[in-house]
Amino acid sequence: MAERWDMVVVGAGTAGLPAAVFAAERGLRVLVVEKSRRVGGTLLISGGQMSGAGTRHQQRHGVDDTPEEHFRDVMAFSEGRADPDLVRLATDNAAGTIDWLDELGFEFSPDCPAVRFNHRHHPYSKARMHWGTDAGDSIAEVIIPELESAVAGGAVEVMPGTSLVGLDHGAGAVHGVRIEGPDGLQEHGAGAVVLAAGGYTANPVLFEELSSGRLVSPGLPTATGDAHRIAAELGGRLRGGAHWLPVFGGIEDPEAPHRTVHKDYWAVLTPQIRPPWEVYVNRSGRRFVSEEEGDEVVRGRALRAQDGQVFWVVFDEAVLREAPDLLPAWGADGVRARAGRKPPVMAADTLEGLAAAAGIDPDGLAATVAGYNAAVSGAPDELGRRHLPLPIAEPPFYAVENHGTTLPTPAGVAVDGGLRVLTAEGRPIGGLYAAGEILGSAAFSGSGAAAGMNVTPAMTFGRLLGSGLGS
Numbered sequence: 001m002a003e004r005w006d007m008v009v010v011g012a013g014t015a016g017l018p019a020a021v022f023a024a025e026r027g028l029r030v031l032v033v034e035k036s037r038r039v040g041g042t043l044l045i046s047g048g049q050m051s052g053a054g055t056r057h058q059q060r061h062g063v064d065d066t067p068e069e070h071f072r073d074v075m076a077f078s079e080g081r082a083d084p085d086l087v088r089l090a091t092d093n094a095a096g097t098i099d100w101l102d103e104l105g106f107e108f109s110p111d112c113p114a115v116r117f118n119h120r121h122h123p124y125s126k127a128r129m130h131w132g133t134d135a136g137d138s139i140a141e142v143i144i145p146e147l148e149s150a151v152a153g154g155a156v157e158v159m160p161g162t163s164l165v166g167l168d169h170g171a172g173a174v175h176g177v178r179i180e181g182p183d184g185l186q187e188h189g190a191g192a193v194v195l196a197a198g199g200y201t202a203n204p205v206l207f208e209e210l211s212s213g214r215l216v217s218p219g220l221p222t223a224t225g226d227a228h229r230i231a232a233e234l235g236g237r238l239r240g241g242a243h244w245l246p247v248f249g250g251i252e253d254p255e256a257p258h259r260t261v262h263k264d265y266w267a268v269l270t271p272q273i274r275p276p277w278e279v280y281v282n283r284s285g286r287r288f289v290s291e292e293e294g295d296e297v298v299r300g301r302a303l304r305a306q307d308g309q310v311f312w313v314v315f316d317e318a319v320l321r322e323a324p325d326l327l328p329a330w331g332a333d334g335v336r337a338r339a340g341r342k343p344p345v346m347a348a349d350t351l352e353g354l355a356a357a358a359g360i361d362p363d364g365l366a367a368t369v370a371g372y373n374a375a376v377s378g379a380p381d382e383l384g385r386r387h388l389p390l391p392i393a394e395p396p397f398y399a400v401e402n403h404g405t406t407l408p409t410p411a412g413v414a415v416d417g418g419l420r421v422l423t424a425e426g427r428p429i430g431g432l433y434a435a436g437e438i439l440g441s442a443a444f445s446g447s448g449a450a451a452g453m454n455v456t457p458a459m460t461f462g463r464l465l466g467s468g469l470g471s
């Protein structure tokens with residue numbers, strides 16, 4: 001065995017960075033193994049929105065809030081499906097995490113604290129959403145220097161481009177790690193191993209296996225779920241995958257299946273921001289949820305029930321000309337320039353031709369458009385929609401292919417209150433801990449989406465493990 005460490009942290013992201021920093025502060029020798037060439041993990045692409053109650057930042061703004069109220073809101077948003085013990089641990093300690101960032105010089109956006117960041121999430125009962133001036137980068141910018149100083153002080157070693165490939169296990173406990181990187185395969189001893197390797201937004205096979213859905217995601221390319229698999233091989237229990245609900249919309253990269261194009265190129269499908277001028281149809285050419293439905297959970301459920309979680313936003317030349325931009329980064333001319341016979345933007349002179357290009361049932365599409373046009377002329381709309389500005393009648397006709405997309409992944413390893421990984425029988429695996437998205441977003445949100453309940457719990461649990469929780 002090459003070397004023995006007090007703690008090995010697997011993944012230098014949202015959870016792993018604070019785990020390493022706080023463990024070093026406690027005098028531990030820490031090895032950080034990171035699959036990517038860069039540290040930062042999902043923080044480098046995340047919105048970085050954090051929820052926390054009782055923070056100094058709230059106090060500065062006169063917001064009187066408590067972890068108990070935060071806990072109650074999160075459990076209500078999750079319809080009681082989140083893990084109450086983990087939510088309690090997260091909400092009780094969230095303020096400590098946000099205050100820590102505050103001490104490090106985190107630059108809060110002037111718009112926070114607020115009850116919500118955007119319309120994707122239910123509003124909280126108190127203004128407890130916190131975010132920085134530069135999304136997740138604002139967090140990375142204050143934490144990464146802390147890691148660098150721990151490295152400079154000799155307490156921490158970081159191995160970038162190196163992956164956990166296995167765990168040394170015996171007598172019910174983990175004693176070390178097998179890692180693979182530029183220097184080949186190595187074994188290291190460990191007093192404790194913290195799995196902070198994130199989710200599986202880059203593993204469509206695992207996603208299908210755990211969540212019975214099609215993965216399309218903007219997530220980290222190194223979020224391959226290795227640690228989920230490795231924990232499961234030791235008997236660790238995976239749970240929560242069935243709670244998956246897709247985000248409503250997102251455009252798959254035609255060059256990279258399962259990945260989205262950059263979010264700036266997604267269509268604006270949020271009715272609170274842009275009332276709809278189009279219809280959304282499934283493979284049968286049928287509408288499956290009102291385009292005016294503003295509740296992300298309701299429309300996520302409707303989309304999950306569709307074959308392949310794919311749908312098409314259908315409109316015509318008059319809508320393209322008259323409506324506010326559906327795809328602001330492209331504008332109407334950009335849509336025309338991209339329109340063809342393959343995704344993401346299909347166009348044809350007839351609805352039948354459009355259906356053929358998109359792979360939609362032509363009779364279903366014709367019936368849907370006829371029904372919608374009748375509603376524009378005053379007949380009742382089949383889904384009760386009220387914003388019906390123009391019929392879909394002027395060729396060319398367009399269809400923009402959209403997908404149910406995934407940000408955090410729902411399934412994760414079960415842990416106890418000390419964040420020790422549990423077997424299917426509920427026994428803790430000695431020396432093996434987990435923090436962050438590897439616990440599964442469902443543990444904090446159920447099927448819903450509780451705002452800021454990935455980033456704050458990830459950092460909080462990393463901080464708590466680094467500070468000695470469970471040891």
Ligand SMILES: Cc1cc2nc3c(=O)[nH]c(=O)nc-3n(C[C@H](O)[C@H](O)[C@H](O)COP(=O)(O)OP(=O)(O)OC[C@H]3O[C@@H](n4cnc5c(N)ncnc54)[C@H](O)[C@@H]3O)c2cc1C
Pocket residue numbers: 010011012013014015016033034035036039040041042043045046047048049050162163164165196197198199218219220222223224225226227407408435436437438451452453454455456458
């Ligand atoms: C676009 C986007 C926006 C989001 N916005 C928000 C938001 O605003 N608020 C919110 O609460 N949540 C948000 N989320 C979710 C949230 O950001 C993540 O759940 C959270 O950051 C994950 O933290 P983590 O530490 O578990 O994983 P990460 O930060 O992803 O870190 C895991 C690290 O482990 C590494 N790794 C993987 N496998 C191995 C291996 N075998 N060996 C070694 N290293 C490995 C990875 O390379 C990565 O660096 C968003 C997610 C996405 C994709």
